[in-house]
Amino acid sequence: MKARIIVTLKESVLDPQGQAIEGALAALGFAGVASVRQGKIIDIELNDPADAQARLEAMCEKLLANTVIEDYRVEMVSENR
Amino acid sequence: MKSAVILFPGTNRERDMVAALRKVTDAEPIIVWHAETALPDGLDLIVLPGGFSYGDYLRAGAISAHSPIMRDMVRRARAGVPVLGVCNGFQALCEAGLLPGALMRNASLKFVCREVKLEVINARTAFTHLYRPGQVIRCPVAHHDGNYFADATTLDRLDAENRIVLRYAQGTNPNGSQRDIAGIINDAGNILGMMPHPEDLTEPLHGGTDGLALFLSIATAMQEKAA
Numbered sequence: 001m002k003a004r005i006i007v008t009l010k011e012s013v014l015d016p017q018g019q020a021i022e023g024a025l026a027a028l029g030f031a032g033v034a035s036v037r038q039g040k041i042i043d044i045e046l047n048d049p050a051d052a053q054a055r056l057e058a059m060c061e062k063l064l065a066n067t068v069i070e071d072y073r074v075e076m077v078s079e080n081r
Numbered sequence: 082m083k084s085a086v087i088l089f090p091g092t093n094r095e096r097d098m099v100a101a102l103r104k105v106t107d108a109e110p111i112i113v114w115h116a117e118t119a120l121p122d123g124l125d126l127i128v129l130p131g132g133f134s135y136g137d138y139l140r141a142g143a144i145s146a147h148s149p150i151m152r153d154m155v156r157r158a159r160a161g162v163p164v165l166g167v168c169n170g171f172q173a174l175c176e177a178g179l180l181p182g183a184l185m186r187n188a189s190l191k192f193v194c195r196e197v198k199l200e201v202i203n204a205r206t207a208f209t210h211l212y213r214p215g216q217v218i219r220c221p222v223a224h225h226d227g228n229y230f231a232d233a234t235t236l237d238r239l240d241a242e243n244r245i246v247l248r249y250a251q252g253t254n255p256n257g258s259q260r261d262i263a264g265i266i267n268d269a270g271n272i273l274g275m276m277p278h279p280e281d282l283t284e285p286l287h288g289g290t291d292g293l294a295l296f297l298s299i300a301t302a303m304q305e306k307a308a
Contacts, residue, residue: 013230016188016257063147066140066176068183069230 001049002077003056007065008039039070043077052076082106082303084126087154087170089115089145094131094168094278101280102128104293105300115148125303126163127154129170131223131278141184141226142172151177163207163299164272168224171264171274180267180274181239182231187224188257194223198250199263199277203243206266207302208273211294217250218291220277227256227276229265236260242268247275 009015015037022036042064046052056074065072084102086095095112102110110128111121120127134145145151151173158164158179166174174180187193199220201212212218231239236259239245247264254261256276264275279292 012232013185014188014257016186016190020190063139063143066143066183068175068181068232069185 001046001052002079003044003046003052004075004077005042005044005056005060005064006039006073006075007042007060007070008037008072009069010071013069082125082300083108083121083123084110084128085113085120085124086110086128086130087113087115087150088130089132089134089148089173091134091136091145092130092132092169094280097278097280098128098130098167101283101292101296102126104283105296113150115145115150117150119153120150120157124157124162125306126165126299127157129154129164129166129173130280131168131170134169134173137226140172140176142169142174142176145169146173146176155179158272161269161271163303165208165299166272166274167278167280168227168276171276172226174272174274179272180265181235182229182265184226184276185228185230186226187228187255192223192225193227193255194221195255196221197253197255197263197277199247200250201246202248203246203266205243206246206270206273206298208266208295208298209246210302211298218294219282219289220279220292221281222255222277224256224276227258229256229258229260229262229276231259239265244268246273247277 018036018038025033060072099110172184201216204212204214244266246266248261249263266273279295282289282292
């Protein structure tokens with residue numbers, strides 16, 4: 001089974017890369033962008049679906065995200081699309 | 082002083098660190114590869130040097146913080162063995178949970194490689210006791226992820242407990258670090274993490290020796306402990 005982990009900086013943490021992207025969008029003439037936050041996506045394929053959610057969350061807590069500065073979200077990816 | 086310098090794939094400042102350690106001790110520093118599972122016995126100091134372990138993949142220091150050698154490193158650190166983490170080493174100590182907070186991308190988004198001024202805030206640690214409190218020293222920095230972040234509660238606690246050991250002196254903060262933090266120590270006082278590179282200002286050919294007192298501080302603290 002497949003899962004997608006989305007890691008983003010916490011709302012309370014300044015995101016200079018997001019701000020730089022926001023500035024570049026404005027420079028390109030894209031109006032109406034209120035804010036940009038960036039993050040990363042980690043796709044994981046598990047051999048065994050048992051306890052997938054709990055195992056993936058443990059992976060996030062231990063390695064994939066640094067919870068001092070980042071939030072994470074685990075999404076199960078449907079196989080039949 | 083028996084010291085070990087841990088080498089990860091991508092570490093590149095271990096030789097500078099070994100050269101600095103040789104100036105303060107006759108015992109040859111031991112370089113330990115990250116895939117080892119045990120550090121040598123009887124260490125007086127463990128050093129995590131600078132570099133780009135694992136290419137800074139995922140987050141700087143995140144992968145090295147879980148290397149095989151780190152299990153024994155964390156055990157020794159918790160048992161009180163002095164640990165110095167410089168630059169990538171500081172990042173790894175935070176990622177390993179031995180120091181609070183995290184080191185984020187520099188606020189400028191640029192790699193900074195230059196000299197800064199550091200103020201010695203706490204000169205009563207094993208790492209800084211040969212400096213004067215409030216002394217301002219020169220020190221090089223070279224990093225992309227040195228922007229120290231912790232929540233307000235943690236920062237207040239670090240301040241209150243005098244655990245902010247080094248700050249960038251006014252106007253020289255190169256990375257947007259909160260409260261101008263350049264180096265912090267754990268509550269037990271045996272683990273120091275710092276972004277600047279004191280090992281690179283330890284002999285006249287470097288252009289100065291302001292960093293030498295940090296290494297002399299550790300060596301004399303270890304001698305006093307042994308005596």
